[in-house]
Amino acid sequence: MTDAPLTGAVSELGTSKAAARIRAAAIEVFAAKGYGATTTREIAASLDMSPGAVYPHYKTKESLLYAISLEGHHAVLAAITAADYPDVAAPDRLMSTVTAYVIWHADNRASARVAQYELRSLSPEHFAIIADIRRSTTKVFKRIIEVGATAGDFHPFDIEAAALAITSLGVDVSRWFPSHTYSDPRIIAARYVELALRMVGCADPQPLDKPS
Numbered sequence: 626m627t628d629a630p631l632t633g634a635v636s637e638l639g640t641s642k643a644a645a646r647i648r649a650a651a652i653e654v655f656a657a658k659g660y661g662a663t664t665t666r667e668i669a670a671s672l673d674m675s676p677g678a679v680y681p682h683y684k685t686k687e688s689l690l691y692a693i694s695l696e697g698h699h700a701v702l703a704a705i706t707a708a709d710y711p712d713v714a715a716p717d718r719l720m721s722t723v724t725a726y727v728i729w730h731a732d733n734r735a736s737a738r739v740a741q742y743e744l745r746s747l748s749p750e751h752f753a754i755i756a757d758i759r760r761s762t763t764k765v766f767k768r769i770i771e772v773g774a775t776a777g778d779f780h781p782f783d784i785e786a787a788a789l790a791i792t793s794l795g796v797d798v799s800r801w802f803p804s805h806t807y808s809d810p811r812i813i814a815a816r817y818v819e820l821a822l823r824m825v826g827c828a829d830p831q832p833l834d835k836p837s
Contacts (some may be wrong), residue, residue: 638692644682646672648696651689656735660690660743672799690743691751696731697740698758704729705765716827722765723791723821724814726788730798732809737799764789780826791821 650671668765683689706726730737738809754771773779
């Protein structure tokens with residue numbers, strides 16, 4: 626198992642309980658209304674706080690968004706890194722990491738939507754830090770696909786495209802989950818694992834059964 630790199634100024638998250646409460650409230654409001662339509666005053670009001678009480682923790686709305694993005698992207702990278710065991714076969718590695726990735730986005734859908742879909746509102750400096758973490762996440766899947774291709778377990782048409790497709794599909798879960806068909810994170814994760822194995826040309830993919 627490898628360690629997730631700590632990229633960026635993690636201290637900017639804010640370590641106090643008050644900062645954590647502000648982030649949690651901001652996630653809910655940002656996810657519901659969108660970053661652009663939300664004011665710091667609304668976030669403070671949702672906590673029965675004055676706008677001035679937010680300032681010591683996050684001086685701007687953008688710094689609050691950055692803290693949420695930094696926390697979310699580190700968390701998902703840590704989740705898939707913890708699920709990756711380099712000593713096992715590539716198909717098993719891909720299954721466990723895709724499972725962790727999809728379940729994280731389903732279980733943390735509000736924070737994931739904010740972290741993944743509001744990137745355009747970050748400052749150029751903050752965007753660059755988040756983009757670096759995103760590349761590290763994609764590299765986890767890319768390395769697994771490369772190992773599988775070398776071993777003959779996978780026959781991908783395009784390794785880079787397959788890794789990007791897998792991450793894009795997982796991210797999108799946070800946008801629509803749950804649905805009428807899928808309300809259990811484990812079930813949708815299993816379906817996406819099967820799709821990922823087919824995407825990389827797995828020699829022995831899991832059966833893609835339709836949900837009952």
